[in-house]
Amino acid sequence: MSTINYSEKIPNNVNLGEDRTLQRALEGWQPNFINWWDDVGPEGSTNHEVYLRTAVSVDPQGWAQFGHVKMRDYRWGIFLNPGDANREVHFGDHKGEKAWQDVPGEHRANLRRIIVTQGDTEPASVEQQRHLGLTAPSMYDLRNLFQINVEEGRHLWAMVYLLHKHFGRDGREEAEALLQRTSGDVDNPRILGAFNEKTPDWLAFFMFTYFTDRDGKFQLAALAESAFDPLARTTKFMLTEEAHHMFVGESGVSRVLARTAQVMNELKTDDPQKVRAAGAIDLPTIQRYLNFHYSVTIDLFGADQSSNAAIFYSSGLKGRYEEGKRTDDHVLKGQTYKVLEVKDGQLVEKDVPMLNALNEVLRDDFIKDSMAGVGRWNKVLEKAGIPTRLAVPHKAFNRQIGALAGIKMSPDGRVVNEIEWAAKRNEWLPSAEDFAFVASLMGRVVEPGKFAGWISPPVMGINRQPVDFEYVRFG
Amino acid sequence: MDMAVEAGVIKQHLIDPEICIRCNTCEATCPVNAITHDDNNYVVRADVCNGCMACISPCPTGSIDNWRTMPLVRAYTIEEQLTWESLPAELSPEELEAAGVSAEAAGDAAAAVPAQTQAQAQAQAAVESVEPAFNSAQYGASVPPWSAAHAYTNLFAPKAPTTATVVGNFNCTEAGFDSETHHIVLDFGMVPFPVLEGQSIGIVPPGVDAIGKRHHARQYSVASPRNGERPGYNNVSLTVKRVTEDHQGDPVRGVCSNYVCDLKVGDTVQVVGPFGSSFLMPNHPRSHIVMICTGTGSAPMRAMTEWRRRLRKSGKFEGGKLMLFFGARTQQELPYFGPLQSLPKDFIDINLAFSRTPGSPKRYVQDLMRERAADLAALLKDGSSHFYVCGLKSMEEGVVLALRDVAKEAGLDWDTVGAALKREGRLHLETY
Numbered sequence: 069m070s071t072i073n074y075s076e077k078i079p080n081n082v083n084l085g086e087d088r089t090l091q092r093a094l095e096g097w098q099p100n101f102i103n104w105w106d107d108v109g110p111e112g113s114t115n116h117e118v119y120l121r122t123a124v125s126v127d128p129q130g131w132a133q134f135g136h137v138k139m140r141d142y143r144w145g146i147f148l149n150p151g152d153a154n155r156e157v158h159f160g161d162h163k164g165e166k167a168w169q170d171v172p173g174e175h176r177a178n179l180r181r182i183i184v185t186q187g188d189t190e191p192a193s194v195e196q197q198r199h200l201g202l203t204a205p206s207m208y209d210l211r212n213l214f215q216i217n218v219e220e221g222r223h224l225w226a227m228v229y230l231l232h233k234h235f236g237r238d239g240r241e242e243a244e245a246l247l248q249r250t251s252g253d254v255d256n257p258r259i260l261g262a263f264n265e266k267t268p269d270w271l272a273f274f275m276f277t278y279f280t281d282r283d284g285k286f287q288l289a290a291l292a293e294s295a296f297d298p299l300a301r302t303t304k305f306m307l308t309e310e311a312h313h314m315f316v317g318e319s320g321v322s323r324v325l326a327r328t329a330q331v332m333n334e335l336k337t338d339d340p341q342k343v344r345a346a347g348a349i350d351l352p353t354i355q356r357y358l359n360f361h362y363s364v365t366i367d368l369f370g371a372d373q374s375s376n377a378a379i380f381y382s383s384g385l386k387g388r389y390e391e392g393k394r395t396d397d398h399v400l401k402g403q404t405y406k407v408l409e410v411k412d413g414q415l416v417e418k419d420v421p422m423l424n425a426l427n428e429v430l431r432d433d434f435i436k437d438s439m440a441g442v443g444r445w446n447k448v449l450e451k452a453g454i455p456t457r458l459a460v461p462h463k464a465f466n467r468q469i470g471a472l473a474g475i476k477m478s479p480d481g482r483v484v485n486e487i488e489w490a491a492k493r494n495e496w497l498p499s500a501e502d503f504a505f506v507a508s509l510m511g512r513v514v515e516p517g518k519f520a521g522w523i524s525p526p527v528m529g530i531n532r533q534p535v536d537f538e539y540v541r542f543g
Numbered sequence: 544m545d546m547a548v549e550a551g552v553i554k555q556h557l558i559d560p561e562i563c564i565r566c567n568t569c570e571a572t573c574p575v576n577a578i579t580h581d582d583n584n585y586v587v588r589a590d591v592c593n594g595c596m597a598c599i600s601p602c603p604t605g606s607i608d609n610w611r612t613m614p615l616v617r618a619y620t621i622e623e624q625l626t627w628e629s630l631p632a633e634l635s636p637e638e639l640e641a642a643g644v645s646a647e648a649a650g651d652a653a654a655a656v657p658a659q660t661q662a663q664a665q666a667q668a669a670v671e672s673v674e675p676a677f678n679s680a681q682y683g684a685s686v687p688p689w690s691a692a693h694a695y696t697n698l699f700a701p702k703a704p705t706t707a708t709v710v711g712n713f714n715c716t717e718a719g720f721d722s723e724t725h726h727i728v729l730d731f732g733m734v735p736f737p738v739l740e741g742q743s744i745g746i747v748p749p750g751v752d753a754i755g756k757r758h759h760a761r762q763y764s765v766a767s768p769r770n771g772e773r774p775g776y777n778n779v780s781l782t783v784k785r786v787t788e789d790h791q792g793d794p795v796r797g798v799c800s801n802y803v804c805d806l807k808v809g810d811t812v813q814v815v816g817p818f819g820s821s822f823l824m825p826n827h828p829r830s831h832i833v834m835i836c837t838g839t840g841s842a843p844m845r846a847m848t849e850w851r852r853r854l855r856k857s858g859k860f861e862g863g864k865l866m867l868f869f870g871a872r873t874q875q876e877l878p879y880f881g882p883l884q885s886l887p888k889d890f891i892d893i894n895l896a897f898s899r900t901p902g903s904p905k906r907y908v909q910d911l912m913r914e915r916a917a918d919l920a921a922l923l924k925d926g927s928s929h930f931y932v933c934g935l936k937s938m939e940e941g942v943v944l945a946l947r948d949v950a951k952e953a954g955l956d957w958d959t960v961g962a963a964l965k966r967e968g969r970l971h972l973e974t975y
């Protein structure tokens with residue numbers, strides 16, 4: 069509710085100045101964060117002035133402030149949405165009780181784990197994307213990448229604040245560890261698999277921001293329902309920033325498709341090789357990237373049956389997506405949900421207790437949302453008169469987690485044997501050759517208003533600026 | 544300003560379904576719940592949206608910033624919008640004519656488009672004409688001055704208003720004129736309702752609108768200083784103009800302003816807010832305040848002036864200039880004319896502009912500002928000066944342009960000065 073005090077080292081709306089110990093602890097963490105940013109943040113960007121959106125408060129005029137800023141001077145701060153003193157827990161066993169302002173002892177370990185896991189993904193994606201600035205297809209895209217990077221950094225701050233404020237010494241140690249793990253590091257990797265994958269090129273980046281940041285949206289939305297009020301308020305505000313990340317993904321892939329369709333129409337061909345020769349990305353390659361990122365991302369929701377998920381829900385730590393808008397009893401005892409398993413070489417559905425299937429419930433919400441966006445991508449092709457359509461693969465495709473882990477499955481949902489899998493793998497998932505081809509297109513284009521040949525310009529600029537606006541001033 | 548009820552024609556707020564990514568940011572941002580969605584689309588309720596523009600810059604795609612001139616009776620319904628795959632084109636002048644909307648009325652509705660959108664249209668036009676268009680809104684700060692006090696906002700949301708009691712209501716313009724403005728005092732009893740000069744509150748008029756929905760809250764600037772209209776009491780005052788004609792001059796009975804002006808002492812009202820965390824006054828003793836207003840835009844200026852007057856009386860204030868530019872059609876229509884006259888000249892520098900005094904040329908606030916260019920230039924050079932603009936939307940552009948010209952004539956680089964005013968929370972615009 070408070071506005072930001074500009075004279076403070078750490079901008080915040082949580083009255084940090086009133087809690088000296090906490091302030092000192094966070095001021096101790098801050099230089100480590102900056103070191104981390106310098107070491108593994110966006111490569112070679114230190115002297116760039118980037119046209120960034122910076123939050124200075126959580127009200128609409130305050131959180132969408134635009135201006136050229138050096139990323140190192142970005143106001144990574146602590147922002148919580150206004151609280152409601154009368155808020156009640158609205159699901160699980162504590163339903164109807166007053167929301168918690170402090171961590172109840174019995175839920176401490178679980179809450180810490182949830183916050184650490186969420187916090188770990190934020191710096192990870194910055195690490196995964198650190199080289200992308202060197203191959204940006206335009207100045208506009210470069211700015212979007214950097215915007216995402218600084219906001220992931222701020223989301224890390226959000227989780228670190230909770231750890232420091234509510235988890236004492238353990239929290240401080242966990243906050244340190246967040247800066248010590250590194251994406252893809254053999255000895256000390258990030259916690260979740262998808263965050264150790266490479267983001268080698270811009271098509272991968274757009275797929276990542278479309279799918280994987282959307283996982284972020286659903287996880288944050290589930291946490292925004294939490295009985296632990298500080299977590300709910302922080303994640304609510306993070307969600308508003310997360311939207312931009314998904315926008316970059318959704319519009320990025322749309323623009324790739326628009327360019328491909330244009331080339332196909334100009335050359336009157338649907339031959340992938342001819343499209344490639346013309347410097348655009350062929351549709352089958354785009355579909356394979358989609359298959360990969362989609363399947364890796366849906367693993368992030370965890371095992372299809374999980375007693376942890378049941379505990380998190382019943383104890384009020386993590387709700388469902390849009391919990392408040394659902395009309396059931398919000399306790400879910402005695403209800404069931406359908407999950408998939410393989411029986412006699414066939415996929416079958418089986419009923420399991422709803423509480424244990426909550427990861428699957430969230431996954432299905434995500435799938436619905438993802439598919440709607442893929443539908444919008446198809447409109448781009450439809451408008452261009454191209455008959456091909458993209459599709460998300462079956463949800464059992466390429467899974468590494470839960471009951472479906474390791475089962476060989478075609479994108480259209482047939483269980484296949486090892487031989488067929490080996491024969492078709494490169495038809496279904498990007499091959500080394502696909503990566504090499506896409507990599508070959510990644511030349512750096514950063515003159516204002518110019519775009520690489522494999523991607524169309526956006527429909528409009530950021531914050532109503534023209535597309536050829538100087539989004540980045542190179543220092 | 545309430546765009547949803549312009550006479551016969553509205554500028555309808557729509558979302559472009561081809562660009563929108565369904566991220567929910569706008570719905571979460573809109574203070575009056577004008578936005579809703581289904582699995583297919585995000586849409587805006589024409590009868591609820593009041594064009595406050597809060598949703599515009601948070602939207603990551605720009606798809607939210609679309610407006611269509613529509614005959615009120617043909618406004619796109621929610622149900623229609625939910626099925627859209629792309630935005631419908633603007634109705635042609637012929638189509639509008641056929642629906643009974645004259646080109647003139649359509650033009651007026653277009654003029655009613657909030658400033659940012661207009662600025663965008665101008666910016667687009669400017670791409671062709673090369674000369675960049677002037678966009679006053681871009682200079683308005685969204686941060687408070689560094690020495691402002693801490694403001695509380697949104698203590699009472701539209702869904703959970705609080706109740707205040709009317710303890711005063713009188714006409715503060717000369718009686719017997721068409722346009723009257725009331726000074727209303729509301730008491731909150733023991734309910735915490737802390738406000739600062741420059742903030743506003745919302746009043747929820749009772750009853751429902753033409754389509755059976757509860758009336759939305761209307762915003763009014765607080766006209767009293769932080770320690771109450773009566774010092775030490777938990778009360779605030781408002782300056783409310785009775786709306787009896789719309790912006791086109793056609794007779795209309797404004798829902799909320801008439802309700803408020805007709806309240807009796809002892810009546811209770813539903814209040815939401817407070818709102819606003821940047822249009823706040825500086826507290827440091829050597830800060831200068833330049834106030835530029837028309838009509839009820841004087842409310843926040845009265846609040847700031849009164850707070851400074853009380854500080855001065857108690858000996859707590861030394862330097863800091865106060866300069867006021869105040870415009871009205873006639874002296875009789877100028878709220879607080881009498882009390883203003885009795886303020887000492889060494890306390891406040893008052894400049895009044897009347898646009899409809901019979902026998903005198905029309906004078907607007909920006910004309911007076913140009914006349915006082917020398918003094919304004921000195922203030923523009925001083926980093927302790929703060930500028931506040933409040934009142935009719937139409938004054939904003941002219942006022943900021945006048946400031947720019949004053950700066951330029953004084954050899955200042957407006958780009959630098961304007962950017963500093965914004966960044967340092969020293970130029971605030973609130974027009975409606």
Ligand SMILES: Cc1cc2nc3c(=O)[nH]c(=O)nc-3n(C[C@H](O)[C@H](O)[C@H](O)COP(=O)(O)OP(=O)(O)OC[C@H]3O[C@@H](n4cnc5c(N)ncnc54)[C@H](O)[C@@H]3O)c2cc1C
Nearest residue numbers: 544545761762763764783784789790797798799800839975
């Ligand atoms: C931040 C903010 C602060 C405000 N502060 C004040 C204040 O201090 N005092 C004050 O009186 N108002 C103030 N307003 C305006 C106020 O909120 C209402 O818009 C106004 O009182 C009209 O509401 P209504 O319900 O009477 O009219 P409505 O029933 O909403 O509208 C009736 C018709 O009148 C037109 N109309 C609305 N306002 C005017 C106007 N001022 N002149 C001519 N036509 C108009 C509408 O477009 C419509 O056609 C403020 C608005 C904002 C956004």
Ligand code: SF4
Nearest residue numbers: 563564566567569602
């Ligand atoms: S904020 Fe913009 S992109 Fe997001 S749902 Fe609203 S209109 Fe669509």
Ligand code: SF4
Nearest residue numbers: 573592593595596598
């Ligand atoms: S302009 Fe204001 S009222 Fe209208 S939809 Fe946007 S936020 Fe809501």
